[in-house]
Amino acid sequence: MPKPLGVAAVAGAALLVRRAMRRRIQASPLWPMPALERPVSGQPRSRALRLLVAGHETVADGVVQLRLEGRDLPRWEPGAHLDLVLPSGLVRQYSLCGDPEDTSSYTVATRLVEDGRGGSREVHEQVWEGMELEVRGPRNRFPLVDAPAHVFVAGGIGITPVLPMLRALGDGAEWRLLYCGRTRASMPFLEEIEKLGKGGGRVTVVAEDESGLPDLDGQLADIPEDAAVYCCGPEELMAAVAERVPRVRLERFAPRLSADGNSAFEVELRRSGRTLTVPADSTVLAAVRAELPDTAYSCAQGFCGTCQQRVLEGEVDHRDELLTDAERADSMLICVSRARSDRLVLDM
Known part of the structure; x- marks a missing residue:
C-alpha cells in the first residue's frame, strides 16, 4: 500500500499543478480571451475580460491581494475599480490599487468579512493562482480631480482607491491622509503609505487598539475651502466625515440605505x-x-x-x-x- 503524502508534499504538488496550468493557458493562442459584449434586456454591458489569477497574497491580517494578468489591458486612472465575477457567479467590486501604467496586470485587494454576503470569503478561500476570472471594467466613479490641495480619509481596506492617488500626487503636491484601522497589522499597504508621507507630517495613522477612535473634529477642522476631500471605508466612518465635510467625495461598495424609509x-x-x-x-x-x-x-x-x-x-x-x-x-x-x-x- 503506498505511503500517504505529507501536508508539505500535497501543497507542493498543488503549486506545481497551478504553475503548469498557468503556462498552458498563456501558451494558448486563445490567451488572453477576447473582450465580451453581452447585451442584457437591450442595455449594453461593460466590457468583460478573462484574466489569469497570477498572484494570491496575504498583505495584512484578513486582507488578500490578487494580481490578475492579461495582455494589452485597458488603462485606468486612480480611483477606478473592477467588477470581478467570482467562481460562484457572484459579482463584487474592488478598487484597483496597482500601477495604472501596467497594461499586463490588474491588482485588487479585499478584506475577509466574516458576517458578509460571501464574496470576500470566496476570494479568500476559493480563488487561487492558475484560475481564470471574468473581469468587467475598469470604471471610475471616484476620480482624482485637480485641486490646490487634497485631503484623504481611509478606513481599513478603504485605502485601496486612495493609494494610487497618493502615488500620482507625489511629493510636489499638497496632500494629507488620515488612515484608520483596528490594528496596524490589519492595515494593508501601511509601510508604503508611511514612506509616501515621509518628511512632511502628511500621514496620520490611527490604530484603534493603540489610540482609540480617530479625532475627526480635530483632523478635519482646518481643511482649506478649495481642497478636494475623499473618504473610503466603513459606512459609519464615511457618514461621520460627510457630516463634518458635506462636499466630501465618497466611494461605496454597498448600497446606500434611505433615511426616509420605504413605502409600497x-x-x-x-x-x-x-x-x-x-x-x-x-x-x-x-x-x-x-x-x-x-x-x-x-x-x-x-x-x-x-x-x-x-x-x-x-x-x-x-x-x-x-x-x-x-x-x-x-x-x-x-x-x-x-x-x-x-x-x-x-x-x-
Missing part, C-alpha cells in the same frame, strides 16, 4: 402588459422576477448595471452607485432604486 408602490411593465406591487420590504427586481423569472441581474447592489431598465413614466428614487445623471433621466437599476411617485412604468 406599483410598477407597470408596459410591453408585458402586467402591473405589479412592490412591497416596502422588497425590491423592484424581486417583484419583476416573480413575473418574469428570466430578467437578468448580477450584483443586486446597484453597481454592475446588469438590471438597468428604461423608465417610461414616474419619478425614480435612484439609489445606485453607477448611473450618470444623463442615464438616470430615463433609466434605473431595479435591484436597489425605488419610486418617489406612486407608480413607475418600465419598458419591459
Whole structure:
C-alpha cells in the first residue's frame, strides 16, 4: 500500500499543478480571451475580460491581494475599480490599487468579512493562482480631480482607491491622509503609505487598539475651502466625515440605505402588459422576477448595471452607485432604486 503524502508534499504538488496550468493557458493562442459584449434586456454591458489569477497574497491580517494578468489591458486612472465575477457567479467590486501604467496586470485587494454576503470569503478561500476570472471594467466613479490641495480619509481596506492617488500626487503636491484601522497589522499597504508621507507630517495613522477612535473634529477642522476631500471605508466612518465635510467625495461598495424609509408602490411593465406591487420590504427586481423569472441581474447592489431598465413614466428614487445623471433621466437599476411617485412604468 503506498505511503500517504505529507501536508508539505500535497501543497507542493498543488503549486506545481497551478504553475503548469498557468503556462498552458498563456501558451494558448486563445490567451488572453477576447473582450465580451453581452447585451442584457437591450442595455449594453461593460466590457468583460478573462484574466489569469497570477498572484494570491496575504498583505495584512484578513486582507488578500490578487494580481490578475492579461495582455494589452485597458488603462485606468486612480480611483477606478473592477467588477470581478467570482467562481460562484457572484459579482463584487474592488478598487484597483496597482500601477495604472501596467497594461499586463490588474491588482485588487479585499478584506475577509466574516458576517458578509460571501464574496470576500470566496476570494479568500476559493480563488487561487492558475484560475481564470471574468473581469468587467475598469470604471471610475471616484476620480482624482485637480485641486490646490487634497485631503484623504481611509478606513481599513478603504485605502485601496486612495493609494494610487497618493502615488500620482507625489511629493510636489499638497496632500494629507488620515488612515484608520483596528490594528496596524490589519492595515494593508501601511509601510508604503508611511514612506509616501515621509518628511512632511502628511500621514496620520490611527490604530484603534493603540489610540482609540480617530479625532475627526480635530483632523478635519482646518481643511482649506478649495481642497478636494475623499473618504473610503466603513459606512459609519464615511457618514461621520460627510457630516463634518458635506462636499466630501465618497466611494461605496454597498448600497446606500434611505433615511426616509420605504413605502409600497406599483410598477407597470408596459410591453408585458402586467402591473405589479412592490412591497416596502422588497425590491423592484424581486417583484419583476416573480413575473418574469428570466430578467437578468448580477450584483443586486446597484453597481454592475446588469438590471438597468428604461423608465417610461414616474419619478425614480435612484439609489445606485453607477448611473450618470444623463442615464438616470430615463433609466434605473431595479435591484436597489425605488419610486418617489406612486407608480413607475418600465419598458419591459
